[in-house]
Amino acid sequence: MIRLASAASFALVLVLSLGTMCAVALRADFVAGIEASDWAALKFTITQALFSSVFSCVLAVPVARAIARRRFPGRSFLITILGAPFILPTIVAITGLLSIYGPAGLLGRVASFAGFAAPQVYGLPGVVLAHVFLNLPLATRLVLQGWLAIPSERLQTAASLGFRPFDLFVHVEWPMLRQVLPGAHVVIFLVCLSSFAVALIMGGGPRATTVELAIYQSFMFEFDLGRAARLALLQFILGIIAAVVAWRLVLPADFGAGLDRPPERWDSQGLGHKLLDWLVIAAVSTFLLLPMAMVIVDGLDAIGQLPTSVFEAALRSVLVSLASVLLMLLLALPIAIAVSRTSLASAALAEGVGLLMISASPMVLGLGLYLLVFPYLDPVMLALAVTALVNAATSLPFALRALIPALREIEANFGPLADSLNVTGVARFRMLVFPRARRSMGFAMGLTAALSMGDLGVIVLFGSTDSPTLPLMLYRLMGAYRIEQAGSAALLLLLLSLFLFWLFDRGGRVNAAT
Amino acid sequence: MLRLEEVRISRQEFRIDANFELCPGSRTALIGPSGGGKSSLLAAVAGFLRVQSGRVSIEGRPMEGVSPGERPLSIVFQDNNLFPHMTAWQNVGLGINSSLRLASDDRIRVDRALKKVGLGAHAGKRPGQLSGGQQSRVALARILVQRRPWILLDEPFAALGPALRTEMLELVGACCNETDAGLVMVTHDPRDAISICEQTVVVANGHAGYPVKTTELFANPPSDLSTYLGPNWKYGG
Numbered sequence: 110m111i112r113l114a115s116a117a118s119f120a121l122v123l124v125l126s127l128g129t130m131c132a133v134a135l136r137a138d139f140v141a142g143i144e145a146s147d148w149a150a151l152k153f154t155i156t157q158a159l160f161s162s163v164f165s166c167v168l169a170v171p172v173a174r175a176i177a178r179r180r181f182p183g184r185s186f187l188i189t190i191l192g193a194p195f196i197l198p199t200i201v202a203i204t205g206l207l208s209i210y211g212p213a214g215l216l217g218r219v220a221s222f223a224g225f226a227a228p229q230v231y232g233l234p235g236v237v238l239a240h241v242f243l244n245l246p247l248a249t250r251l252v253l254q255g256w257l258a259i260p261s262e263r264l265q266t267a268a269s270l271g272f273r274p275f276d277l278f279v280h281v282e283w284p285m286l287r288q289v290l291p292g293a294h295v296v297i298f299l300v301c302l303s304s305f306a307v308a309l310i311m312g313g314g315p316r317a318t319t320v321e322l323a324i325y326q327s328f329m330f331e332f333d334l335g336r337a338a339r340l341a342l343l344q345f346i347l348g349i350i351a352a353v354v355a356w357r358l359v360l361p362a363d364f365g366a367g368l369d370r371p372p373e374r375w376d377s378q379g380l381g382h383k384l385l386d387w388l389v390i391a392a393v394s395t396f397l398l399l400p401m402a403m404v405i406v407d408g409l410d411a412i413g414q415l416p417t418s419v420f421e422a423a424l425r426s427v428l429v430s431l432a433s434v435l436l437m438l439l440l441a442l443p444i445a446i447a448v449s450r451t452s453l454a455s456a457a458l459a460e461g462v463g464l465l466m467i468s469a470s471p472m473v474l475g476l477g478l479y480l481l482v483f484p485y486l487d488p489v490m491l492a493l494a495v496t497a498l499v500n501a502a503t504s505l506p507f508a509l510r511a512l513i514p515a516l517r518e519i520e521a522n523f524g525p526l527a528d529s530l531n532v533t534g535v536a537r538f539r540m541l542v543f544p545r546a547r548r549s550m551g552f553a554m555g556l557t558a559a560l561s562m563g564d565l566g567v568i569v570l571f572g573s574t575d576s577p578t579l580p581l582m583l584y585r586l587m588g589a590y591r592i593e594q595a596g597s598a599a600l601l602l603l604l605l606s607l608f609l610f611w612l613f614d615r616g617g618r619v620n621a622a623t
Numbered sequence: 624m625l626r627l628e629e630v631r632i633s634r635q636e637f638r639i640d641a642n643f644e645l646c647p648g649s650r651t652a653l654i655g656p657s658g659g660g661k662s663s664l665l666a667a668v669a670g671f672l673r674v675q676s677g678r679v680s681i682e683g684r685p686m687e688g689v690s691p692g693e694r695p696l697s698i699v700f701q702d703n704n705l706f707p708h709m710t711a712w713q714n715v716g717l718g719i720n721s722s723l724r725l726a727s728d729d730r731i732r733v734d735r736a737l738k739k740v741g742l743g744a745h746a747g748k749r750p751g752q753l754s755g756g757q758q759s760r761v762a763l764a765r766i767l768v769q770r771r772p773w774i775l776l777d778e779p780f781a782a783l784g785p786a787l788r789t790e791m792l793e794l795v796g797a798c799c800n801e802t803d804a805g806l807v808m809v810t811h812d813p814r815d816a817i818s819i820c821e822q823t824v825v826v827a828n829g830h831a832g833y834p835v836k837t838t839e840l841f842a843n844p845p846s847d848l849s850t851y852l853g854p855n856w857k858y859g860g
Contacts, residue, residue: 522703525671531692536722544708 114443119462121440125502126465129477130345136480137342138335147340149315150323154347157233157308157319158301161240166294168241169248170286172393175386176249177256187390190397191246191253196556196610197603198563199306200580203239204587204599205400206230208407210238213592215403235311236319240304244297246397251296255289256282274382299351303344303470306565306580310587320344324472328479328570338480341473348468401603408600411593419582419598423605426562426579429497430609433561434554436501441508441553446542448509449516450524459513463506471566474499479570492571496578500561508553515549516542551617558609563602579605625668625773625805627831630677632660632667639663641831643824647682647772650799650806651834652816655826656851661809664831665777668807669698682772692721696773697766701781704762705750711737711761712746718765736764739801740794756787763791766798774799776808792819813841813852827851 176187194202209215210230217227230238259281267277308319318326320340327337448459478495479488488495519542527533527541543550565580572581579602586595626644633639639660645651653661666672668679670691679686681695691698697718705714715733716723725733737746740760750758759780766774776795780788796819799806810816816823822834827847840848841858849856 523706525691525700526703526706528671528691529669529698530717530721531690532717532721533690533692540709540717540723541706545706 111443111446115447118440118444119458122462122465122502122505125474125478125499126469128481129469129474130342132477132480133338133341133345133473136334136338138333138339140335143339143343144336146315146323147320147336147343150318150320150340151343153233153312153317154302154319154321157236157240157312158298160233160237161244161301162294162297164237164241165244165248165297166252166290168245168393169252169293170290171385171389172245172249173252173256174282175389176253179383179386179390181390183394187394188253191250194243194246196559196563196606197243198559198565198580198606199239199243199304200310200565200583201404201563201599201603201606202243202400203307203310204583204595205404206235206239206242208403208596209400210235231311231313232317236307236317239307239311240297240301242397242400243307244300245393247300248293248297249393251293252286252289255285259285274379295354299354302347302351305471309565309569310584320347321470321472324476325569328472328476334480337476341476344470345468345473348470348473352464352468404596404599404603407593407596408598408603410597412597412600415594415597415601419579419594419601422577422579422582423601425493425576426602427605427609429493429500429578430558430561432494432497433500433504434557434613436498437504437508437553437557438550440501440505441512445509445512445516446538448513449520459509463509466502466506469503471499471503471564472570474502475567475570478567488571489573492568492573493576493578495571496564496566496568497561499567500564501557504553504557504560507556511549511553511556512546515546519545548617551613551615554617555610555613558613559606562606562609624680624682625807626678626680627668628678628680630667630679631675632663632672633675634663634672637663638829639826639831640829642677643831643833645805645807645834648799648803648805649822649834650796650820651808652820652823652837653807653809653826653831654811654813654816654823654848654851657811659826660829660831661826662777664826665698665775665807665809669696669775670694695771696775697769697771698775699759699762699766699777699779701778704779705758707750710747710749711742711753711757711764714750714761715765715768718769732768733764736767737761739767740764755783756791759783759791760794763794763798766804767801770802770804772804774802774804774806776806778809778811781811788815789818795819813856817841 176184207214207230210228211217212227212230214230220227228234263281264277267281272280303321304319305321305325308317308322309325312318312322320343324337324340324344327333327340444459444462475495478499482488482491523541523545527537532540563580564578565584568578568581569584572578577585579598583595583598583602586598624644624647627641630641631638632641637658637660641664653664655661663672667674668686670686670689684695686694705711706717709717712733713723715736716725716729719725719729719732734743734746737743740763742757742760742764745753745757750761753761762779774795780791783791792815795806795808798804806820808815808820816837820837823837823840824834825832825840825845825848841852844852844856
């Protein structure tokens, strides 16, 4: 039965990834070749991704070093925050950033009060700013892992040899960074290649359009399906290259586990180093927390006066998100169970599934599904169902990454015992797999719920005017300059996403017997 | 009768041959250097490892294609003998029904088995709340309720101190007596073999010997066994 279910899961994933890709490839219009505007989109996509990853990585080094070598109150809170952007809805992050760096934001008001021109945030700077905000934490976490993986014996040796901070950097820290930074750089570069919501809001105009955004525009405004499909094919190829390189490095298996024990350090006790580290910690905390604080402050005012339509959208989003979680489990569990019991060959197959889903971008999936479905059904009618399905599928690689190692460990430790007691089939799931994999399942479910809750992807292609999800509603409120309501909707979305993640993740831990 | 006919097990560069039979109710130790294949032999009998050629049969029934849980034997591993998320009582109950659907007389059997191994007062505790010795007792209680004709032990008390270990071996002997079961025990310590197994099989150099009377074997060890025992070995010492 497990075999049948896992085959069905594999098949569905294949249809969603390769099926949509084929639909797109068949529809792609190459009569005019690749147009100048296509090249411009491709160029901007790569440029912004390059800037974003370089800034994220360069800034991550001093931040990770400061966290690695200092103890301070709130240290573990800061480390937790470093895991948060993964479950933070992108559009909420953008709302927070705009309330500081936007035309009417905090910075703009301070600037005009001082007699300067307000900073220009839309276009390349805005896209890069948002990407750095979303990815600096990931980069910091990767570098921090490298720092804390330096064996304490090596630090003790360095101390006994009388190394000064500079010597330590040359002989110990720089070799570590040379190993860690390229990986972090590649991962963030690739994540930024297919980011859609950031480009949609912060980008725009012929000079700041990514490929994803260009697909959306040619579909929505020009209804040039041939061009949209051509761009989608381009994006798919980018995504595949991206996924092949990045797959192994993307997601942490847990948020900051084991990162909260600072090693004893004997160097860098000088006042200058201490001051520098405090400054860096203060700066990064401000950079990451201030926008979120602004979302809360701005949102609190009008949250009581939100129209019922916003709450209806919220309810719709919660339902879509729960449906996503259910679908994700139906897809992930059979695959994970089948893989955990068998050889490495099928593990490679599961990795392949992850690869396909990671390389699928929201616009390619959306366009492909539209092309597959629209001869038969009204896509607007299916918008919510498609959103739930697509989010379940895009969460699948992360879910598998959390589930497969957990299930493998269960099989390795308790498989023989269960076999010898004839605990098989449903009883095995109920009595062995479920109780012992609860934590990983909770984490995977929380991740899926949060990602789905905050998703502003395929829904912008199909979402109807009278039944939007909460992120789509928020996007429309922002577009209509209903700033106060947008702020409150953003706060609502933030709270709901974090709450859903917390609910599932906690649910996996509470009363978990070990 | 537990019979191994021209059995050959091979994994990558490792290979082991065995050809012997054990009478019902007999107690046999498998002894030899680590990596010599004792545990693989036990795993093949238990059904976790496929034999490459030859045949394993128990009470005349060939075991080819019979899953571990269906074989007429119970096994205690080196570790992970209990599910950590279940109570001692539940872990024992699994020996009767793998879905823990227990009739009232089954429940009484579980209670009795726990009492017999001295854990009557600890039935509701989870393995994490029990000491190493107590955990072993739970596994033995499960063997009692399983009532299978053969008991396989794979160095199960290696982590316990000498006193506890002797105690456990005595308890194993009592379990065998109560269920009339035969015993096959993998060990690397000659004292374990001497204390409860009347016969011993030496497993070394890719080959399992014939069962020999334990006292005679250790009084006059053959060359491969004396290499393993070392120059300072003295029977009774």
